[in-house]
Every structure is written in structure tokens, then in C-alpha cells.
Amino acid sequence: MIHTTQIPSQHWPKKFDQFRDLIYIPLDLPEPPKVDIDLFTDWAFTKAPKLVGNINHPETGQKIMHFEERGMKGWGFYPWIQVSAFHHGYSNSWISEFDKIFPDVVEYIHLFPYNILSGVTILLQKSNVTAPLHTDADDWLGMRFYLHNEVKEDALYFCPRKTNENNRIATYIVESENVYPQEWEKYLDLDKKIYSSHPCQRHAWALTSTRAAHGIEAFEYDRCARVTFLVHSHRPSVNHNAWNPDKLYDLLTRSLDKYSDYAIWWESPK
Numbered sequence: 535m536i537h538t539t540q541i542p543s544q545h546w547p548k549k550f551d552q553f554r555d556l557i558y559i560p561l562d563l564p565e566p567p568k569v570d571i572d573l574f575t576d577w578a579f580t581k582a583p584k585l586v587g588n589i590n591h592p593e594t595g596q597k598i599m600h601f602e603e604r605g606m607k608g609w610g611f612y613p614w615i616q617v618s619a620f621h622h623g624y625s626n627s628w629i630s631e632f633d634k635i636f637p638d639v640v641e642y643i644h645l646f647p648y649n650i651l652s653g654v655t656i657l658l659q660k661s662n663v664t665a666p667l668h669t670d671a672d673d674w675l676g677m678r679f680y681l682h683n684e685v686k687e688d689a690l691y692f693c694p695r696k697t698n699e700n701n702r703i704a705t706y707i708v709e710s711e712n713v714y715p716q717e718w719e720k721y722l723d724l725d726k727k728i729y730s731s732h733p734c735q736r737h738a739w740a741l742t743s744t745r746a747a748h749g750i751e752a753f754e755y756d757r758c759a760r761v762t763f764l765v766h767s768h769r770p771s772v773n774h775n776a777w778n779p780d781k782l783y784d785l786l787t788r789s790l791d792k793y794s795d796y797a798i799w800w801e802s803p804k
């Protein structure tokens with residue numbers, strides 16, 4: 535029997551209830567700083583530690599595998615090259631001198647509503663590879679920005695959840711040594727595929743990890759056509775001071791005022 539893996543959501547003050555059904559919203563933050571993309575890709579491919587593949591975490595020794603290695607045979611290639619700029623497990627939290635090479639980006643990251651960062655992960659989506667339905671490892675809202683983005687089409691889509699529970703459906707079902715793809719048809723309305731659109735090419739945005747799962751259509755560009763930053767903080771259960779609730783509340787309120795036309799909301803099935 536295959537059990538469902540459900541990850542409990544973090545608890546938030548009541549005033550955040552109004553945002554609980556939010557699936558996607560561009561954030562009212564400035565445009566990310568422009569960087570020399572050749573300098574960035576040189577850093578990403580030659581200096582930064584890769585988080586996915588047959589590569590051990592340089593300090594923890596943890597092996598982080600990709601889809602195929604986890605038994606996700608039907609999923610094809612892992613769609614991203616995934617590197618890390620910051621991880622709380624490192625003794626010097628900014629990795630491979632990211633803060634010295636890209637100080638403007640570090641300054642930008644500090645605009646996000648966190649008191650404490652736990653990680654900054656960077657995804658370089660491979661050309662012509664689909665990212666299948668999944669949830670990200672955020673308890674509720676995940677904060678993202680495109681540092682670089684040449685992709686014109688709306689590639690990121692959401693399939694809403696059938697119910698509005700405040701937990702995250704995990705991407706994998708893990709049973710002892712075996713890993714299975716999630717049985718999404720049990721939890722999602724797969725007939726609904728809602729595409730996100732963007733106010734500009736390079737911007738910050740947030741997505742749910744509870745009210746929907748998401749995927750990304752393949753696009754055919756150079757390997758660095760889109761560079762997505764994932765900015766993470768600790769779960770409140772790990773450190774309840776990690777988020778700045780006032781800053782988050784203010785940011786979400788401003789963002790919904792400014793980008794209401796782009797907002798995607800979860801709606802109760804009729």
C-alpha cells in the first residue's frame with residue numbers, strides 16, 4: 535500500500551488567513567539587479583557547488599540525487615542545473631564568494647521578508663526539458679526572483695488542489711527504499727492548468743506550496759535563458775524568528791494592490 539506523504543504547514547498569525555488561498559503573485563519589489571551573465575554562469579558552472587547529481591554536499595557529505603536516481607524513471611531528465619549561493623549548513627554562509635562577486639544581488643535578497651536566511655538556491659532550467667508537477671520545499675509561500683530571463687512565453691503553470699488544507703503534498707511518496715511519484719489525481723484538479731503571467735521579464739514573485747502543485751513547460755533557449763533564485767528561510771517550527779511577519783504582511787498587501795490582475799487564487803470547486 536502506498537501512503538501519502540503530507541508535510542504539515544507552519545502556523546501563521548490569523549491576519550495571514552486572507553492570503554492563504556493565494557497561488558501566485560508577482561511581488562512589489564524592485565527589478566532584480568543586472569549582472570554580467572557570463573560572469574554569473576562562470577560562477578555557477580565552475581565555482582558553485584551543484585546540489586543535484588552525483589555530487590556530495592561539500593561540508594555535510596549528504597548525497598543529493600536527481601529524479602532518475604530516486605527511481606522516478608518516467609520523469610525523464612532532471613530539468614534544472616541546481617546550485618547553491620547560500621546555505622545555513624556552511625560555516626561561511628555565502629558560498630564560493632557569491633557575496634563578494636555579486637554584492638548587489640545579496641543586497642536585493644535582503645529585501646525579502648526574512649530575519650534569517652536558511653538558503654539561496656539557484657535553478658538554471660535546461661532547454662527543451664519539462665519540469666513535471668511538483669511542490670517546492672516551502673511550508674507555505676515560496677519567494678523567488680528571476681535574475682535573468684529571456685523566456686517570453688508563460689511556462690509556469692499551476693494545478694489547484696481539490697481541498698484547501700494547510701499542508702503540503704510532497705512530490706514523492708517514499709516507502710522504505712522505494713520512491714514513487716505522487717498520485718496527483720487524488721489531490722489536484724488536473725483538468726485545470728492555470729498559467730502564470732509576468733509584469734516584466736525579470737521580477738520577484740511568490741507561489742504557494744499548499745493550494746496547488748506546479749510545473750514548467752519546456753522552452754527552447756540557451757541553457758541560461760532563465761535563472762531563478764529561490765530564497766528560503768527556516769520554518770517557524772525550527773526558528774520562529776526567522777520570518778519577519780510585519781514585512782511579509784506589508785509586502786503581500788502592496789503586491790496584491792499593485793498586481794491584482796496577475797494574482798492567481800485558489801477557488802472552491804463548484
Ligand SMILES: [Fe+2]
Nearest residue numbers: 668669670748
Ligand atoms: Fe518548483
